[in-house]
Amino acid sequence: MFTTEDLRRALAEAAAPRTTGLTFADVKKATVRRRYRTFLAGIAVALAPVLAAGGAVALAPAATGPSPDAKSTVSPRVLTSARYSAFPADPSFPVRTNTLVATGLAFGDHEELVLWYDDPINGVRGGLYDERTARLRTLAWAGIRGEGFGTIGELDDRNGGILDYGVVGGDDTRVTVKAGGRTAEATTAPVPGVPGHTMFWIRRGGVLAGTTAEPNPATPDAVFTAYSSGGRKLAESNSSGIQRADTIVNRDDVSRRIGDPIDTGVMMADGSQLQLWFDGDDHTALLRASTAPDRILTTLSRPPSDPGGFYHAVFTVDGAAGGRKVKVCIYIGDGVRVQMGGEGVEQRGSRAWSAYPRLKVAWAKTTDAAVSAVAFDAADTMVAATDFR
Amino acid sequence: MRRAIEADRDQQFQAFMDRATQRLYRVACLLTGDAGEAEELTQHTLVRTYAAWERLDGGDPYAYARRILVNLHSDWWRRRRRRERPMPQVPERVAAGPDPADAALDRASLTRALAHLSRRERAVIVCRYYLDLTEQQTAAELGVAVGTVKSACSRALRKLRVDPELRPIAHHQEAQ
DSSP, X not given: OOSHHHXXXXXXXXXXXXXXXXXXXXXXXXXXXXXXXXXXXXXXXXXXXXXXXXXXXSOOOOOSSOOTTOOOBOOXXXXXXXEEOSOOOOTTSOOOGGGEEEEEEEETTTEEEEEEEEETTTEEEEEEEETTTTEEEEEEEXXXXXXXXXXEEEEEOSXXXXXXXXEEESTTOEEEEEXXXXXXXXXXXXXXXXXXXXXXXXXXXXXXXXXXXXXXXXXXXXXXXXXXXXXXXXXXXXXXGEEEOOHHHHHHHHXXXXXXXXXXEEEBTTSOXXXXXXXXXXXXXXXXXXXXXXXXXXXXXXXXXXXXXXXXXXXXXXXXXXXXXXXXXXXXXXXXXXXXXXXXXXXXXXXXXXXXXXXXXXXXXXXXSOOEXXXXXXXXXXXXXXXXX | OHHHHHHHHHHHHHHHHHXXXXXXXXXXXXXXSOHXXXXXXXXXXXXXXXXXGGGGTTSOHHHHHHHHHHHHHXXXXXXXXXXXXXXXXXXXXXXXXXXXXXXXXXXXXXXXHHHTSOHHHHHHHIIIIISOXXXXXXHHHHTSOHHHHHHHHHHHHHHXXXXXXXXXXXXXXXXX
């Protein structure tokens, strides 16, 4: 890339072949769904005060704005022994496991909410840390912003309360939470190593945000307000910025094996053979690999969405013998076998998932090089192909 | 009477979609780097535009939709970027004629290079060099100061100039 004209041309060329089949009927259907959700959310908001009255837990009264000399900022307690194992989805963004900040807020019987700074793009992330096993389960990212709030993560602490966490722009920023008609002050701490940002957390009562993948989760009843150390109001959260953060953790806890495991025959550096399997619940299937069972390679709905074609992603399992990686992909359709290809592919295969035989899992032991995949039908005719781009 | 008004509005919106959908989708592709997410983002943009259609009377619906798209992407991307989904149709097939590998490589390289930029930097690059907006228009589109656009653009260009992902494009351009 040499000049901005080159960039203009490259952007135009990259975008030109992209087309979508979206129709007016799709938009109209989605509009009806959106109106319906808005209607339900309205009902839930109307009911929120009633529910909050019965569900208030630990919301301590506080002034509507913090006084300048109020002190809720803490020096972070840093955990160094955590083993980060879940969701290392993108190795280019390694987690700094030596800067996990303990919040002191319990989740269930044995886990504690922790926060850490992930990277400049994703910002602060939440997690659940079990000191007995040093296992860390990840929650949603809270982001990072120069001003105002990032996404506020919210979860049921399984002890009758609601945990919220997030990050807000500014040093020494104070954060209050108003929920169920009461106001409390969140605990805050500097984001380790990132001046100009403050992370916060609180356990409270009130109404938990709904579980939904839509951009505006239902019924968060809390309003977060940030103040400078001098008491000046800096920002206020809006409902679309509050997101349920424990959906995958909850699914993880009730998950069971679905279908038969898939033996790939690929030897790993630790001497084991790589096995892939799905677990999950009635609505969700999570693809896992034997070398990192805490990690979820990808999440599918059950039954899988079956428009016919490749799942638009390739997943990487590290630790194959010879310093290689295993690339894994998913195909759903009429094809009976899938073949992955690309520079450096040494060993490959595919197998139908017994719980949904139209779904094929394919794998290739390879290097970091890009891979492609082709699906063939019973007559060995190609029925689909992708380069995952 | 009401039905007639709705039918008229639907007709207008359909005509707008005919003109704008692919353009919006291409912007979404550059912003998200993912065909599935781009389609979802485009659909949500169109839903919001449709909901606001009557208020847009006399305005520029494409500019309105484009602004929604860019800002929706800003709001969404963190919570949605890790999700994958099946493609809605059987994807690329081997085509006769010129080897599409070079073009595909360029496209993928640029997509990956854009992914290395921050959300704001990517949005600025797309607004400035794909949509050809001025710095002032970009600032208005993103709801930030002109100075923020300038600094983000300068940072992004610096990153792109040294991004190893873009070497293949440079090589191809040298060969042409």
